[in-house]
Amino acid sequence: MFFADTLEFEGLGNRSHLAGGREAAVVVDPPRDIDQVIAAAARRGVRIALVAETHVHNDYVSGGLELARVTGARYLVPAGAHVAFPRTPVADGDTHTVDGALTLRAVATPGHTPHHTAYVLQEDGRAVAVFTGGSLLIGTVGRPDLVEPRLTERLARAQHASAHRLADELADDVPVLPTHGFGSFCSSAPAEGDTTTIGRERARNEALTLDVDTFVARMLAGLDDVPAYYAHMGPVNAAGPAPVDLSPPATADAGQIAARLAAGEWVVDLRHRVAFSEGHVAGSLNFEGEGKLATYLAWLIPWGKPVTLLAETPEEIAAAQRELVRVGIDRPAAAATGGPEQWVREGEEPASFPRAVFADLAAARSRGDAPVVLDVRRDSERADGHVEGSVHIPVHALHGRLAEVPAGEVWVHCAGGMRAAIAASLLDAAGRRVVAVDDAFDAAERAGLKVLAGP
Secondary structure, eight states, X not given: OOEEEEEEETTTTEEEEEEEOSSXXXXXXXXXXXXXXXXXXXXXXXXEEXXXXXXXXXXXXXXXXXXXXXXXXXXXXXXXXXXXXXXXXXXXXOEXXXXXXXXXXXXXXXXXXXXXXXXXXXXXXXXXXXEEETSBOSSSBBOSOSSOGGGHHHHHHHHHHHHHHHHHHSOTTOBEEESSOSSOTTXXXXXXXXXXXXXXXXXXXXXXXXXXXXXXXXXXXXXXOOOTTXXXXXXXXXXXXXXXXXXXXXXXXXXXXXXXXXXXXXXEEOSOHHHHHHSBOTTOEEOOTTSSHHHHHHHHSOTTOOEEEEESSHHHHHHHHHHHHTTTOOOOSEEEESOHHHHSOTTOOOBOOOEEOHHHHHHHHXXXXXXXXXXOSOHXXXXXXXXXXXXXOOHHHHTTOGGGSOSSOEEXXXXXXXXXXXXXXXHHHTTOOEEEEOSOTTHHHHTTOOEEOOO
């Protein structure tokens, strides 16, 4: 008998997998914070015999090298991947024993990257699961534009062929266990559901239902923005990531927080956007710990800029550290817990700004007010509809384009509120009068605002 456990990392929208038999297991595409993988194996009572990478990842720092070192496992990396550390290179058709009659067979599936490799878990020679990494996902496939722009169309065609190879070689009941597709920007589209099989994908995945030309045209037309930090992830993974240090950072008092802000460092408040708007350290930025912290902070922050974390509890600081090491933000410069009353110097007051909903914006316009309306959604979201007269600067570009925001009070919105809160904190830190629209975009038209199609 075999098992296949999935480890979910919601912040980045990725998954890793632990699969094995009675005594030994393989880990596929492990996260950088390997302690939880080791704990999962311990709960199963198995040793980790193999660590397998489907590709050199662009969206997070891998824990594979360190996990293999700590456990003594054989480290399987596609032979075509150019890396600077010892590993066991795997080529198409290579088979490695996991436990007894349980084996792992490599299947070349170029597309997401040129060297991408899927792994078929076999029991007595029969396929019982396939780990597809960034190849065949749930209802979609991994995007082909993260390696080199000149290769994008070629890789998109390869992705189509790879999906067909998996569907041709595997039975309909074989579970498909991908790494990407659950909010990760490595996916060409959001996952459709939580689990799938080869048969389900054969019936609904466009890579398997469309001819190659139509598939490629649709995929290339639908590709979204690429997070800026992706440019750093591939090189880090190819060089060999260092072990992580998750020990508590140095504690910062109010004076030190002020000094770090004065030095141009980033002070990040992890509290919910409602609490932040009601009171915060002037100049601090709001990235909710419960939101896509790692994705958006790593996307916006100038790479290598020192960051100080503020949160209500030490546990929230620890959770944020764990999220951030996955994208290469290894050590906060400092941290503080409590609330804004403890974070501002004596004699100073916390800053604040108002929140609103789309109905409030409609009411303001009906009174004759003409606030600046700033839409911070991505281009693809805005193309589906936008508030008439709004200015568009995606949140990931706002830090470098603050001068483009027209003068006056700024009402900032996104699709739900989280990104608007980030943007509002950036504007507030720059000294602008801001109102954060904390509302679902679907409410805009119902509130009486005119919503137009197109960019």
